Amino acid sequence: xxxxxxxxxxxxxxxxxxxxxxxxxxxxxTDYIHWYRQLPSQGPEYVIHxxxxxxxxxxxxxxxxxxxxxxxxxxxxxxxRDAAVYYCIQLTSWAGSYQLTFGKGTKLSVIP
Amino acid sequence: xxxxxxxxxxxxxxxxxxxxxxxxPISGHTALYWYRQSLGQGPEFLIYFQGTGAADDSGLxxxxxxxxxxxxxxxxxxxxRTERGDSAVYLCASSSEVRGSEAFFGQGTRxxxx
Numbered sequence: 001x002x003x004x005x006x007x008x009x010x011x012x013x014x015x016x017x018x019x020x021x022x023x024x025x026x027x028x029x030t031d032y033i034h035w036y037r038q039l040p041s042q043g044p045e046y047v048i049h050x051x052x053x054x055x056x057x058x059x060x061x062x063x064x065x066x067x068x069x070x071x072x073x074x075x076x077x078x079x080x081r082d083a084a085v086y087y088c089i090q091l092t093s094w095a096g097s098y099q100l101t102f103g104k105g106t107k108l109s110v111i112p
Numbered sequence: 113x114x115x116x117x118x119x120x121x122x123x124x125x126x127x128x129x130x131x132x133x134x135x136x137p138i139s140g141h142t143a144l145y146w147y148r149q150s151l152g153q154g155p156e157f158l159i160y161f162q163g164t165g166a167a168d169d170s171g172l173x174x175x176x177x178x179x180x181x182x183x184x185x186x187x188x189x190x191x192x193r194t195e196r197g198d199s200a201v202y203l204c205a206s207s208s209e210v211r212g213s214e215a216f217f218g219q220g221t222r223x224x225x226x
Contacts, residue, residue, distance in 0.1 A: 044155060046214035049214065
């Protein structure tokens with residue numbers, strides 16, 4: 001079962017920032033937080049990941065709470081191409097396997 | 113460079129038939145994953161390979177499902193005696209050995225069992 005909880009859906013206006021929240025209250029000290037997104041009819045696409053510190057890359061920023069029980073994916077300026085389902089994943093190592101356990105994700109709609 | 117390639121992109125088969133789905137991972141990636149995704153749901157983990165061996169097959173739903181990766185590169189997911197409930201998009205992903213590194217997904221194979 002997915003270890004994270006996310007809102008089912010969110011809306012954003014084009015060119016506005018978007019903050020996608022995620023709760024992962026059972027996270028342990030060695031679990032990574034990964035974000036993927038999935039555009040219609042495509043496979044999931046990696047967005048960003050982090051462990052303890054906030055992270056930035058060309059796609060997004062990841063803000064991790066100090067207690068690591070929640071995080072927020074930040075898209076600085078939403079575009080129509082950002083409309084997708086966003087998955088927050090708590091990556092746990094179990095017997096050497098780093099399987100990604102997906103939940104239902106947040107469906108982001110971007111309004112022109 | 114080339115990404116993860118899955119073939120075929122679509123497969124229609126009759127109930128009870130055997131199917132094979134192929135995944136070509138990114139060259140040099142030692143980790144390979146199979147997932148399946150039903151409409152409106154997130155991808156569901158099936159099996160994970162590290163090199164040639166299945167390090168975690170806890171997600172395979174029953175013994176009709178089997179996967180191999182004989183040379184540590186290409187993988188084949190095999191489904192025997194297909195059922196209508198097996199209809200889904202089957203996704204393959206690969207990643208490097210570094211823990212926590214990103215996984216690269218293919219476009220998936222849409223399997224329809226009629």
